[in-house]
Amino acid sequence: MSDGVLTLSGIEKSYNLGLPGEVRVLRGIDLSIARGEVVALVAPSGAGKSTLLHIAGLLDTADRGRVAIEGEDLTELSDNRRTAARRADVGFVYQFHHLLPEFSALENIVLPQLANGVSQTAARARAQELLGSVGIAGRADHRPAALSGGEQQRVAFCRALANTPKLLLADEPTGNLDPATSDQVFAALMTLVRATGLSALIATHNLELAARMDRQIRLEAGRLAPG
Numbered sequence: 001m002s003d004g005v006l007t008l009s010g011i012e013k014s015y016n017l018g019l020p021g022e023v024r025v026l027r028g029i030d031l032s033i034a035r036g037e038v039v040a041l042v043a044p045s046g047a048g049k050s051t052l053l054h055i056a057g058l059l060d061t062a063d064r065g066r067v068a069i070e071g072e073d074l075t076e077l078s079d080n081r082r083t084a085a086r087r088a089d090v091g092f093v094y095q096f097h098h099l100l101p102e103f104s105a106l107e108n109i110v111l112p113q114l115a116n117g118v119s120q121t122a123a124r125a126r127a128q129e130l131l132g133s134v135g136i137a138g139r140a141d142h143r144p145a146a147l148s149g150g151e152q153q154r155v156a157f158c159r160a161l162a163n164t165p166k167l168l169l170a171d172e173p174t175g176n177l178d179p180a181t182s183d184q185v186f187a188a189l190m191t192l193v194r195a196t197g198l199s200a201l202i203a204t205h206n207l208e209l210a211a212r213m214d215r216q217i218r219l220e221a222g223r224l225a226p227g
């Protein structure tokens with residue numbers, strides 16, 4: 001395995017494996033993402049990008065192939081150890097924010113840190129700092145319903161980065177926003193990612209956003225090709 005932050009080798013995944021109607025979604029995926037590299041994953045709908053992100057982020061397992069983060073092979077871990085590795089190493093952002101509605105913006109960023117053993121005081125300080133870095137320090141006490149769509153996604157970015165992951169995985173992180181807001185929110189995400197030196201794999205249909213990342217790859221017919 002190379003020493004990329006994320007290394008996928010020979011990843012294959014089918015649904016209904018061996019049954020009539022088997023869908024071969026991933027047919028041998030090799031990918032290495034270097035430290036600090038931001039990679040755009042461009043794929044037609046249904047091409048398997050969510051499946052790929054879930055396998056890379058240890059939310060799902062491949063039928064074949066290996067997943068390593070910072071050179072550590074995580075393929076054979078037990079479910080408990082995989083969950084622990086995911087919590088420590090990977091931040092996720094989705095198209096919809098998935099913030100907890102009964103908690104404030106700040107609390108949504110504090111909670112994953114408490115689950116990771118961080119003290120309440122340190123977690124609140126980090127959450128406030130993260131909110132400031134995406135330009136919404138003044139929204140800390142608002143619940144998600146009282147935030148705009150763009151603000152909700154900014155909070156979701158902060159939550160994903162709360163536990164200083166090694167890798168950020170994002171599935172259409174601005175896909176739910178109008179073009180102008182999408183542009184601003186993407187810029188906020190890139191500022192945050194660059195400031196932390198994080199590596200990221202970001203799925204998008206938006207070719208303008210893809211062009212602003214370090215490298216583009218296309219997922220087609222279960223295989224990756226340069227963008």
Ligand SMILES: Nc1ncnc2c1ncn2[C@@H]1O[C@H](COP(=O)(O)OP(=O)(O)OP(=O)(O)O)[C@@H](O)[C@H]1O
Binds near residue numbers: 015016025044
């Ligand atoms: N649990 C499942 N069981 C059976 N088939 C599945 C399952 N999950 C996904 N699929 C199929 O695998 C293929 C890839 O799905 P996936 O969600 O990874 O695509 P995607 O590229 O993320 O699509 P979109 O951009 O529309 O979200 C699709 O044909 C889908 O129907």
